[in-house]
Amino acid sequence: MERLLPTYARAPVTIVRGEGTRVWDAEGREYLDFGGGIAVVGLGHLHPAPLAAAQAQLDRLWHASNLYWTEPQVELATLLSERFGGARAFFCNSGAEAVEAALKYARKATGKPGILALEGGFHGRTLGALSATGQPGKRDPFAPLLPGVRFVPPNDVAALQAAMHDDVGLVLLEPILGEGGVIPLASEFLAAARELDALLCLDEIQCGVGRTGTFFAFEQAGVRPDLVTLAKALGNGLPIGALLVADEVADAFAPGDHGSTFGGNPVACAAACAVVEAIDDDLLARVRAHGATLVAELATLPGVEEVRGRGLLLGAVLERSAAEVVDACRERGLLVLSAGERVLRLAPPLTVEASELEEAVAVLADVLSANA
Ligand SMILES: *Cc1c(COP(=O)(O)O)cnc(C)c1O
Numbered sequence: 001m002e003r004l005l006p007t008y009a010r011a012p013v014t015i016v017r018g019e020g021t022r023v024w025d026a027e028g029r030e031y032l033d034f035g036g037g038i039a040v041v042g043l044g045h046l047h048p049a050p051l052a053a054a055q056a057q058l059d060r061l062w063h064a065s066n067l068y069w070t071e072p073q074v075e076l077a078t079l080l081s082e083r084f085g086g087a088r089a090f091f092c093n094s095g096a097e098a099v100e101a102a103l104k105y106a107r108k109a110t111g112k113p114g115i116l117a118l119e120g121g122f123h124g125r126t127l128g129a130l131s132a133t134g135q136p137g138k139r140d141p142f143a144p145l146l147p148g149v150r151f152v153p154p155n156d157v158a159a160l161q162a163a164m165h166d167d168v169g170l171v172l173l174e175p176i177l178g179e180g181g182v183i184p185l186a187s188e189f190l191a192a193a194r195e196l197d198a199l200l201c202l203d204e205i206q207c208g209v210g211r212t213g214t215f216f217a218f219e220q221a222g223v224r225p226d227l228v229t230l231a232k233a234l235g236n237g238l239p240i241g242a243l244l245v246a247d248e249v250a251d252a253f254a255p256g257d258h259g260s261t262f263g264g265n266p267v268a269c270a271a272a273c274a275v276v277e278a279i280d281d282d283l284l285a286r287v288r289a290h291g292a293t294l295v296a297e298l299a300t301l302p303g304v305e306e307v308r309g310r311g312l313l314l315g316a317v318l319e320r321s322a323a324e325v326v327d328a329c330r331e332r333g334l335l336v337l338s339a340g341e342r343v344l345r346l347a348p349p350l351t352v353e354a355s356e357l358e359e360a361v362a363v364l365a366d367v368l369s370a371n372a
Pocket of ligand 1: 094095096097099122123124125174178179203204205206207231232
């Protein structure tokens with residue numbers, strides 16, 4: 001363990017197996033997984049559809065390079081375009097890489113270096129994505145970052161409009177700030193961002209792929225972005241990221257402008273195709289219903305000041321440190337996340353059962369009343 005660089009404050013648990021909403025550690029202890037591997041395991045651990053698709057692809061072809069076409073990559077781009085209503089895709093291996101692709105795309109398409117982003121926003125750890133991340137603690141040790149990024153407070157339309165300048169080519173927003181505390185953007189704020197004379201990129205790496213009860217979170221706000229970044233849940237745990245570019249603005253990249261050796265890997269794409277196909281209207285309706293149940297239950301718990309989010313990306317603002325509650329829940333067999341100091345974040349698999357919601361709420365009630 002001392003052979004790993006200490007970039008994470010890891011819990012003293014080694015996870016060895018998962019199935020559905022549950023995982024097991026090396027000692028055989030069972031946990032209810034309401035973190036979903038940080039909003040990644042959207043269909044639950046070992047879901048049969050992406051498992052079968054990935055296994056079949058493993059037996060056919062692992063890698064061909066992007067000098068050639070592969071069937072899973074073309075199929076995934078087609079499925080995502082259908083969901084978006086006309087887009088072209090670039091595939092990569094992570095969220096930060098999808099954001100990097102968006103930053104380069106906007107630079108090439110507009111010729112303008114300026115970016116508007118949000119205070120508290122999170123877009124990844126690479127230098128470009130970090131430059132657009134509005135969290136000083138993550139940025140400051142790595143200055144100087146990309147110049148020309150301005151940050152505005154979430155949902156402050158006047159500040160957004162005031163920050164707009166001629167040099168801004170890209171507005172980069174999370175429809176729900178995930179790491180920043182599960183803060184949904186108001187429809188009016190997204191509409192105001194859409195009206196600015198710049199490309200609008202919505203970072204749906206955490207809130208996309210069905211997590212909020214629609215395939216894309218932006219569907220609920222009625223805006224059509226120019227660019228969308230996806231990653232986390234797209235491969236249900238296999239590493240894949242995507243930049244989608246709306247057809248209307250999709251002519252900026254030419255061969256040689258961008259690339260990725262592993263991007264669009266056939267196994268990851270085959271799994272992702274199965275994920276996208278599994279997110280049907282029934283599952284989305286379930287996400288909305290289970291989300292509403294969870295909001296109502298969480299709001300009744302002691303020490304919960306506010307519950308916010310959409311679908312199954314929820315944040316409970318606590319009167320006290322979320323980290324302590326995360327630890328206490330884990331000791332009682334429930335994995336949950338924090339998002340900042342006092343926000344407890346829940347992102348269970350979209351396939352979570354009603355009985356599992358009850359189980360999780362019972363543990364939370366126990367933890368919050370025992371230590372309140
Ligand atoms: C997790 C996340 C990222 C970064 O994704 P990585 O795969 O960790 O690089 C970017 N944006 C948002 C909104 C995220 O939640």
